[in-house]
Amino acid sequence: MALRDVLGLYSDIDSAVAGVDKLAEVGIHREDFEVLSNAPYPEGAFGHDHTTSRLGLWPVVGACCGFAVGLLITGGTQVVYPMVTDGKPLFSIPPMVVIMYEGTMLAAVIFTVLGAIFESRMPRFSREIYDTRITDGYIGVLVHSPEESVNSAAEAMRATGAEDVRMAEARATKASQPARANRKGASA
Amino acid sequence: MAHRWGMTIDLDLCTGCQACVVACQAENNIPINTEENFQQRRAIEWIRVERYWEGEFPNVKARYIPVPCMMCENAPCEPVCPVYASYHTDQGLNFQVYNRCIGTRYCSVNCHWHVRFFNFWEPKWPDSLKQQLNPLVAVRSRGVMEKCSFCIQRIDHAEQSAQLQGRDVKDGDFTTACAQACPTRAIVFGDLNNADSEVAKTVASTKRGYQLLADLGTNPAVVYLKKIDADPLPEDSKHKYFDSSQYTRVKETVAVG
Amino acid sequence: MATVTGGHHVPEPSPVTRAWDYTPGQLVRDGLQRLRAKGQWYRISLIILAILTVIGIIALIVQAIASGWGDRENWGYVAVAFGYIMSTVAAAPCVCVAGRLTRAHWRRPIDRISEIWAAAMIVPAILFLLLMWTVPNTHGRPTIWFGWWAAPYLWDAILVLGLAFTGYALLYVSSIPDLAIARAQIEDGSANWLTRKAEGFFGTQSQWRVIERAVAYLGAFYVVMYIGTMTVIAADFIMSLIPGYKSAIFPAYFAISGFGGGVAVVVVTASIMRLWGGAEDYLGREQFFALAKIQLALGLLFAYFIWTDFVIPWYGRMPWEILQIRLLYFDSYLWYFVAAFALCFISPLVLLMWTKLRRGRVGPFIVSSGVLIGLLADRIRLFSSAFSDKDITEDRLHALPPVLHPGVLDWLIVIGAIAACIALVMLAMRLIPVPSIWEMTEGTRLRARRRFHNVEVTIIGKPDY
Amino acid sequence: MQERRNLPQMEVIQELLLPVTRTTMWMWIGFIVLGTILAAFAFAVAWMFYWGIGVTGLNRPGMWGFMIVDFVFWIGISHAGVMISAILRLTQAEWRRPVTRAAEVMTMFSLMTAMTLPFIHTGRPWRTAYWVFPYDFWRGIFPDVRSALVMDPSAVFTYLTGTILFIYITTVPDIATLRDRSTGWRKGLYRVLALGWQNDERQWMIQAATGFLLAALMLSIFVSVHSIVSWDFSFSLDPVWHTSVWAPYFVIGAVHSGVSAAVTLMVLMRWMFGFDKYIREEHFDAIGRLLVVVATAWVFFFMLDVFFALFNQDPRETAVMKMRFEQWPYTLMLVLIFVFGYFIPVPIWMFRKFRRNIKLMFWTSIMVNIGMWSERYWLVVPGLERKYEWTFDWNFYRPGIVEITIILGTFALVPFLFMCFSKIFPPVSIWEEKEGQNFLQEIKVGKASIPAIVREF
Incomplete structure (x- = not known):
């Protein structure tokens, strides 16, 4: 079953919300459309989005890696190159703590950013159904819909005041995968 | 047992003649300190003679303390160097590796005897002196730290010849340039770990011994012997020229009678 | 607030502070309930606390008679009790000041819970007056007073007693409006004497302005006084009694760890009030979440300050510095230090790092109880090493001084002092409405639940004054 | 509600993109003037590389001078970014929105500037680059982790990396905005940098969560950075340097000077880019209130430092303290520190009316930073001039013309880089500004209407 993307563009939030409600009426599930806006709205303004992310795990993993690398570098160099300075122990822990701390934090930050990019499904340079007016303040409703309900979705959006409705072949994204699977199960 | 090179400096014998300074300058390829250098406060003297005036004119006494590198056992200058240019050898020497030095100058900041010198300029010698440079000692470029090495080239030479002869280095095999030049033999150099050496005997027997800034707990290898003043100044004429709070500790450490 | 959007059922939002939706009448009823009724458990626990207090006083007297006033080391654990109360009870009111300063709304239900601890300030004040005889004058020892007249006694006393006084003033001023409510509402003669003091308050706009200003300024002054007092205690009672111990961070550490104790006291009190004090609707996740965040931050600061205090002498490695580290961290008080470090830093970090635990009510309670125990260990470490x-x-320190481990009498004194504080607070709750009625009422006006398209959102107003 | 207006979306975008789309006259003047100073700076650095450190006023034992002072100062300034964006993000303070990006960018550039200073200050910078930055695995000579000078670059590097990533990840939505409205080489650049951001809900959710996570992480890095900078000094045994309070003291001082610098920057942005609608009096009001607390905390730590240096009357520390208090120019600096850093600005900031006076805020913030620069000098240099009892080595440090040029250059470099940044990326976060408007509400209590905001709780 081929999927198609339909993008409806609304110039104001009221009609966009109306459009979202209308989509629900014509049987498009919440998981099957995304709302594109140029700034966040209060959570749930367009109905609750159920996607989850593992972003919280990334800094933890990063911190562990950074800690290990820090330990290796600070401990390793002291062991490999045992030079006495100031009569301090050849394996001095306090200075290691400082550098390991920095290493831990550095890796945690880097992993968080990588995680943010990964969890946002980025980078994604292939052509998307997208409209530059969204960053001008338009609200886009992007429906990943099976072939047969494309028209009803587009119709619903036009009816609720979408200024423009565009369609394209859907790109299989991770976000749309489980939704499709669910519905298959439901229809079977 | 490893060597621990050390020095005793008898302040009772020191006349402040600066022969040690000159000898060191010649031995260790130290650039010529011009007047301009002195005025910029960038003169390099691996051993310097600190001079203090005590008393009020006309009852004035001059005190001299020759200050080479103390070769601290726990040297504060070492752990601050990011590149191990300053480290501790197994002979108890606090060592400076010129090649490794990047010139952060932190070691000088954390040397409280002020015996670390920075090459602010490219070192220069007049043509007439270029032939006298000691071939055993590296000439330091600008941008690196340098300091007294207890004449490491002499130590090395002595150790090598002793090895060739199949024996250990004996006390008196060699001495540092400053000790060699000292006309009153105020400076004596030797192995503190060798109980038979002159320095070890002096350190063990003397009642006049003290270390500079001993309270910092770094255990310097240079031991000073107090001056015994035969003709002490009257109490009321002391310390008028100095801010007393500054001078207290010098007074405590340097014998004034 | 179940809303149906897009054909999906949205789960009930997490149980937040329900009191935000209460009517003013309900708030007044809740605020006054403890003034009207006394429960059985209340009475029993008060009696137990009173007995413990009396035992503590007896222990103190026995200690004094047995060992005399002269020996400082016998007073070590009185100092521990003093320091511990100063860094928990006395710090608790600072929590509400911080909340008011940042105009946070979550603070409102816990404001009174935090400032009511000022009612116990008489206990550290008394302990301080006892301890003053054991601290030597400033001759021949390091001091921050530089030869001031009557130093350190007079100045220490001004600070500690001034702090106690400010605490009572803060508590009183901020409860005037509530006392006025009590005066108006409780007409059957059971109104207590304190409510009669609020005679002149009728809630005119100018009176409100005065109250608001007074609460803000007294609060800020209390925090400043607290930091000043802790600095001076750290200098006069600890640092100058350990020869050669010169760590400029230490007074700040002492104050910061005190703040940690203050937050812990508030969290524990709030948990108890939630479970047994009938304040369930007032103390929701919002409060514990916010307090836990502060607890976590203060735990991190605790470690940071400890680390700074440790690493500078480690690098300096002068002989007396080595002795100092050994005394405070390694040899003598190792286990006390380990306990303090684990409970005041590691447990907040490891547990409260997780948003889930921070949002719950059990996590913050456990962590805060730990902080209170850890702080006791820490104060034992500091005051014992100072009073040995x-x-x-x-x-300078030339040898490690002997370790003072607590004996039975010592424990009785410490426990008695703590019990006295708790008893005083419980008594104060009979006189002053908890939680603060006027601040809650103000809060309900500045919050609203409003529909934002498909979702119901909470909006909070921040008046700009 | 007269202050927070609901602005039309297009207007917001156009106005906030002004520095990117148009170069105003003031920007041209800025580029030319700062560029000239930077040319002198480059010449001075080249001169110093060629002749050696001898061209500075440094001497023995005053081995560290203007450049290290300035290094500490710029590291301090860099603490504004995280202070404002992280703490205010975590506490969900609304007034952070127009300030965060600019403050973070200032953090980034002042950190870069700060890092160049100790680098060019070394005797052999070419060796520094070769031996410290990449590990010299070849010869087995590793940096000594016991040295504060190894911890310091590691901390600054962590902070810089973190800041750059933080700025980048929070700028991605704005880059996408630019991508959608640009042509030519800019289009290509923005297209790559935007990573295909398409504004969907999930991306916004991740964006918000990342903001919080990074804020928490950056906050703990931020505290460590200036602490380690202070340890460059206090790990040594020099009197008055060797004190444990310096770590938090430096941090709080950094926040003081950094947040003041953020005020200066806000005024300049209003003036240069015409952001009057976004950077409003209420923001100055809020930041002024924050500064009162920060400044007072700073004075507390300053007092701790002074009192406990004199605490046990150690003659060495007393000597330095005495010099600091009684000797020119340290007396002047002490006056500057107290009067400019605290006693003039803080009483002014106590009044709402003055906090909302932008000119006054500008000059007080400049004043604070004059005071804070003096403070760094006052802390760092005297410690070296009177180290121990070698009275014949007691010395006075006077900066050379090369050093002065370098310092002036750093003051030109940061604004110059900032202006370059604003030619490419918007210096005020557009999406956060719009998010603020989406969350904007008001509550009516009687006749008054109170600004309100949507909250999770």
Whole structure:
């Protein structure tokens, strides 16, 4: 079953919300459309989005890696190159703590950013159904819909005041995968 | 047992003649300190003679303390160097590796005897002196730290010849340039770990011994012997020229009678 | 607030502070309930606390008679009790000041819970007056007073007693409007004497302005006084009694760890009030979440300050510095230090790092109880090492002084002092409405639940004054 | 509600993109003037590389001078970014929105500037680059982790990396905005940098969560950075340097000077880019209130430092303290520190009316930073001039013309880089500004209407 993307563009939030409600009426599930806006709205303004992310795990993993690398570098160099300075122990822990701390934090930050990019499904340079007016303040409703309900979705959006409705072949994204699977199960 | 090179400096014998300074300058390829250098406060003297005036004119006494590198056992200058240019050898020497030095100058900041010198300029010698440079000692470029090495080239030479002869280095095999030049033999150099050496005997027997800034707990290898003043100044004429709070500790450490 | 959007059922939002939706009448009823009724458990626990207090006082007297006033080391654990109360009870009111300063709304239900601890300030004040005889004058030892007249006694006393006074003033001023409510509402003669003091308050706009200003300024002054007092205690009661111990961070550490204790006291009190004090609707996740965040931050600061205090002498490695580290961190008080470090830093970090635990009510309670125990260990470490037998006129530490471990009498004194504080607070709750009625009422006006398209959102107003 | 207006979306975008789309006259003047100073700076650095450190006023034992002072100062300034964006993000303070990006960018550039200073200050910078930055695995000579000078670059590097990533990840939505409205080489650049951001809900959710996570992480890095900078000094045994309070003291001082610098920057942005609608009096009001607390905390730590240096009357520390208090120019600096850093600005900031006076805020913030620069000098240099009892080595440090040029250059470099940044990326976060408007509400209590905001709780 081929999927198609339909993008409806609304110039104001009221009609966009109306459009979202209308989509629900014509049987498009919440998981099957995304709302594109140029700034966040209060959570749930367009109905609750159920996607989850593992972003919280990334800094933890990063911190562990950074800690290990820090330990290796600070401990390793002291062991490999045992030079006495100031009569301090050849394996001095306090200075290691400082550098390991920095290493831990550095890796945690880097992993968080990588995680943010990964969890946002980025980078994604292939052509998307997208409209530059969204960053001008338009609200886009992007429906990943099976072939047969494309028209009803587009119709619903036009009816609720979408200024423009565009369609394209859907790109299989991770976000749309489980939704499709669910519905298959439901229809079977 | 490893060597621990050390020095005793008898302040009772020191006349402040600066022969040690000159000898060191010649031995260790130290650039010529011009007047301009002195005025910029960038003169390099691996051993310097600190001079203090005590008393009020006309009852004035001059005190001299020759200050080479103390070769601290726990040297504060070492752990601050990011590149191990300053480290501790197994002979108890606090060592400076010129090649490794990047010139952060932190070691000088954390040397409280002020015996670390920075090459602010490219070192220069007049043509007439270029032939006298000691071939055993590296000439330091600008941008690196340098300091007294207890004449490491002499130590090395002595150790090598002793090895060739199949024996250990004996006390008196060699001495540092400053000790060699000292006309009153105020400076004596030797192995503190060798109980038979002159320095070890002096350190063990003397009642006049003290270390500079001993309270910092770094255990310097240079031991000073107090001056015994035969003709002490009257109490009321002391310390008028100095801010007393500054001078207290010098007074405590340097014998004034 | 179940809303149906897009054909999906949205789960009930997490149980937040329900009191935000209460009517003013309900708030008044809740606020006054403890003034009207006394429960059985209340009475029993009060009696137990009173007995513990009396035992503590007896122990103190026995200690004094048995060992005399002269020996400082016998007073070590009185100092521990003093320091511990100063860094928990006395710090608790600072929590509400911080909340008011940042105009946070979550603070409102816990404001009174935090400032009511000022009612116990008489206990550290008394302990301080006892301890003053054991602290030597400033001759021949390091001091921050530089030869001021009557130093350190007069100045320490001004600060500690001034702090106690400010605490009572803060508590009283901020409860005037509530006392006025009590005066108006409780007409059957059971109104207590304190409510009669609020005679003149009728809630005119100018009176409100005065109250608001007074609460803000007194609060800020209390925090400043607290930091000042802790600094001076750290200098006069600890640092100058350990020869050669010169760590400029230490007073700040002492104050910061005190703040940690203050937050812990508030969290524990709030948990108890939630479970047994009938304040369930007032103390929701919002409060514990916010307090836990502060607890976590203060835990991190605790470690940071400890680390700074440790690493500078480690690098300096002068002989007396080595002794100092050994005394405070390694040899003598190792286990006390380990306990303090684990409970005041590691447990907040490891547990409260997780948003789930921070949002719950159990996590913050466990962590805060731990902080309270850890702080006790920490205060034992500091005051015992300061009060142990040694020559404090020496310019530097030359040998490790003996360790003072607590004996039975010592424990009785410490427990008695703590019990006295709790008993005083419980008594104060009979006189002053908890939680603060006027601040809650103000809060309900500045919050609203409003529909934002498909979702119901909470909006909070921040008046701009 | 007269202050927070609901602005039309297009207007917001156009106005906030002004520095990117148009170069105003003031920007041209800025580029030319700062560029000239930077040319002198480059010449001075080249001169110093060629002749050696001898061209500075440094001497023995005053081995560290202007450049290290300035290094500490710029590291301090860099603490504004995280202070404002992280703490205010975590506490969900609304007034952070127009300030965060600019403050973070200032953090980034002042950190870069700060890092160049100790680098060019070394005797052999070419060796520094070769031996410290990449590990010299070849010869087995590793940096000594016991040295504070190894911890310091590691901390600054962590902070810089973190800041750059933080700025980048929070700028991605704005880059996408630019991508959608640009042509030519800019289009290509923005297209790559935007990573295909398409504004969907999930991306916004991740964006918000990342903001919080990074804020928490950056906050703990931020505290460590200036602490380690202070340890460059206090790990040594020099009197008055060797004190444990310096770590938090430096941090709080950094926040003081950094947040003041953020005020200066806000005024300049209003003036240069015409952001009057976004950077409003209420923001100055809020930041002024924050500064009162920060400044007072700073004075507390300053007092701790002074009191406990004199605490046990150690003659060495007393000597330095005495010099600091009684000797020119340290007396002047002490006056500057107290009067400019605290006693003039803080009483002014106590009044709402003055906090909302932008000119006054500008000059007080400049004043604070004059005071804070003096403070760094006052802390760092005297410690070296009177180290121990070698009275014949007691010395006075006077900066050379090369050093002065370098310092002036750093003051030109940061604004110059900032202006370059604003030619490419918007210096005020557009999406956060719009998010603020989406969350904007008001509550009516009687006749008054109170600004309100949507909250999770």
